[in-house]
Amino acid sequence: MDVKEFFELSAGKWFSHRTSHHLAFKQSEDGKSDITIEMLAKDDPEVIKLCQQYEVDPALANCGARVNWNGTMEWDEEKHTGSTVLVTVPDTDNPSQGKLLREMGYAEKTPVAGSYVMGDDGALTLTTEYETMSSEERLWFPSPNLRMRVSVLKRFGGFSMASFTSEIRMGGLKPTAETSSQTTAS
Amino acid sequence: MDVKEFFELSAGKWFSHRTSHHLAFKQSEDGKSDITIEMLAKDDPEVIKLCQQYEVDPALANCGARVNWNGTMEWDEEKHTGSTVLVTVPDTDNPSQGKLLREMGYAEKTPVAGSYVMGDDGALTLTTEYETMSSEERLWFPSPNLRMRVSVLKRFGGFSMASFTSEIRMGGLKPTAETSSQTTAS
Numbered sequence: 001m002d003v004k005e006f007f008e009l010s011a012g013k014w015f016s017h018r019t020s021h022h023l024a025f026k027q028s029e030d031g032k033s034d035i036t037i038e039m040l041a042k043d044d045p046e047v048i049k050l051c052q053q054y055e056v057d058p059a060l061a062n063c064g065a066r067v068n069w070n071g072t073m074e075w076d077e078e079k080h081t082g083s084t085v086l087v088t089v090p091d092t093d094n095p096s097q098g099k100l101l102r103e104m105g106y107a108e109k110t111p112v113a114g115s116y117v118m119g120d121d122g123a124l125t126l127t128t129e130y131e132t133m134s135s136e137e138r139l140w141f142p143s144p145n146l147r148m149r150v151s152v153l154k155r156f157g158g159f160s161m162a163s164f165t166s167e168i169r170m171g172g173l174k175p176t177a178e179t180s181s182q183t184t185a186s
Numbered sequence: 187m188d189v190k191e192f193f194e195l196s197a198g199k200w201f202s203h204r205t206s207h208h209l210a211f212k213q214s215e216d217g218k219s220d221i222t223i224e225m226l227a228k229d230d231p232e233v234i235k236l237c238q239q240y241e242v243d244p245a246l247a248n249c250g251a252r253v254n255w256n257g258t259m260e261w262d263e264e265k266h267t268g269s270t271v272l273v274t275v276p277d278t279d280n281p282s283q284g285k286l287l288r289e290m291g292y293a294e295k296t297p298v299a300g301s302y303v304m305g306d307d308g309a310l311t312l313t314t315e316y317e318t319m320s321s322e323e324r325l326w327f328p329s330p331n332l333r334m335r336v337s338v339l340k341r342f343g344g345f346s347m348a349s350f351t352s353e354i355r356m357g358g359l360k361p362t363a364e365t366s367s368q369t370t371a372s
Contacts, residue, residue, distance in 0.1 A: 019205040019214055021352045023332075028205055028216055119307075136328075142338050146209075146345050150336060152328050159332050164350030166207045 002096065003088050003118045004063045009141060010037045013170040016071070020163040033071025033080070035167065040064035040085070050087050054101045054111050062095070063088040088116055100126055132156060145169035188282065189274050189304045190249045195327060196223045199356040202257070206349040219257025219266070221353065226250035226271070236273050240287045240297050248281070249274040274302055286312055318342060331355040 001009075016033040040047050047064035051057065064087045071080050083103075090098035100114040114128035123140035137151035149165040187195075202219040226233050233250035237243065256267045269289075276284035286300040300314035309326040323337035335351040 015212065017207050017212060017214065019207070019350060021203055021205070021350075023352060023354060026201065026203060026218070028203065030214055032212070121305075121307075142322075142345060142348075146338075146348075148336065148338075148348065150334065150350065152332075152334075159328060162328075162332075162334065162350075162352045164205060164207075164336065164348075166209065166348045168209060 001118070001122045003090070003098075003116060003124065006118065006122075006124050006139075007037075007039060007063050007065050007088075009144060010065070010147065011039050012037060014147065014167040015170055016069070016165055016167045018163055018165040020161055022161055023159055029074050031071055031073040031080075033069045034170070035070075036068045038066045038068075040066055040087075046085050047087050050085050050101050050103060051089070053104075054099075054113055056089055056099070056101065060089050060092075061087050061101075062090050100128075133160075187304070187308045189276070189284075189302060189310065192304065192308075192310050192325075193223075193225060193249050193251050193274075195330060196251070196333065197225050198223060200333065200353040201356055202255070202351055202353045204349055204351040206347055208347055209345055215260050217257055217259040217266075219255045220356070221256075222254045224252045224254075226252055226273075232271050233273050236271050236287050236289060237275070239290075240285075240299055242275055242285070242287065246275050246278075247273050247287075248276050286314075319346075 014035045014037070016035045018031045018033070020029045020031070022029065042061055042064065044064055046066065047061055048058045051061055064085065066083065066085050068083045069081065072078070073080060085103040087101040088098055089101065097115065097117040100116045101111070102114065104111055112128060112130060114126055117125045119125065121140070123138050126137045126139070128135050133153060133155040135151055135153050137149055139147065139149045141147050145168065147167040149163075149167070151163045152159055153161040200221045200223070202221045204217040204219070206215045206217070208215065228247055228250065230250055232252065233247055234244045237247055250271065250273045252269065252271050254269045256265070258264070259266060271289040273287040274284055275287065283301065283303040286302045287297070288300065290297055298314060298316060300312055303311045305311065307326075309324050312323045312325070314321050319339060319341045321337055321339050323335055325333065325335045327333050331354065333353040335349075335353070337349045338345055339347040
């Protein structure tokens with residue numbers, strides 16, 4: 001599986017259940033979201049715009065997606081809704097790894113490019129280094145309708161949080177043939 | 187890292203925090219345990235006894251450990267304490283994988299040998315096939331003092347539960363030199 005196939009398999013609606021372990025406090029926090037992931041063409045205006053923000057030649061991008069979420073966290077009562085755009089830019093000498101561009105959130109002042117590595121085992125690893133912290137997330141599919149993620153957050157050199165997310169595809173089983181081609185849908 | 191080094195790095199006392207996602211019910215359940223893992227020599231009577239129960243030549247075993255736990259689950263108030271012995275028996279043609287023998291619990295009538303695969307990425311994967319279910323668990327070390335595990339349980343062909351466990355070594359940082367040799371301790 002290459003990163004584009006991973007994105008294609010991720011496309012759709014998911015029920016996402018995240019549990020974060022706050023390591024220093026030995027406490028956990030649950031969050032539940034409905035997530036929609038939509039593939040974007042390489043020449044989609046949103047993909048081109050994001051590349052330009054990061055000063056990356058849009059012709060080098062190989063994959064884009066828009067992610068929408070709508071959920072609640074356990075520790076507050078507020079609704080968490082949001083949306084972001086992701087774009088992958090493979091290394092020219094090794095397309096199984098490269099840069100991950102992400103639309104900036106409210107809290108970020110400058111764009112921070114992460115990196116991705118698509119493993120031989122079908123797991124995608126995303127790493128982002130911020131000024132005082134870094135995050136590493138591993139995503140994989142136990143089955144086409146079950147996606148899992150584990151992430152660890154390091155602050156000032158020490159691990160502060162570990163999160164686990166199980167994501168179930170909504171709308172029942174997705175036929176296997178659909179996972180690699182959208183043209184088979186009737 | 188080979189499986190023996192993985193067991194050696196696992197030896198010690200751990201605070202273990204497990205969250206299980208019951209996929210069909212979209213519910214999670216927390217459990218917390220203190221765990222002690224103690225390496226056993228290949229010729230330890232407990233290792234030899236377990237091999238004999240599984241009708242495996244004890245000379246083929248390369249690694250043994252005793253695991254003790256003492257914890258509580260969120261959904262009942264009972265104390266969960268227990269102990270088991272694990273023994274790895276590598277395949278003769280490929281020592282990075284093999285059988286995993288485990289002392290039987292109360293609920294099991296016949297010994298069920300699992301299998302292990304030690305990955306190039308330092309993660310240990312354990313698979314056990316029961317009559318009506320199967321479990322796969324992946325264990326790895328983000329750092330020598332932080333161990334993580336993700337397991338999925340399949341019943342009658344469908345995924346029923348996913349669990350995430352973060353484990354923090356108790357008693358503070360372990361010097362790196364100790365992880366590969368016990369002789370450096372003063």
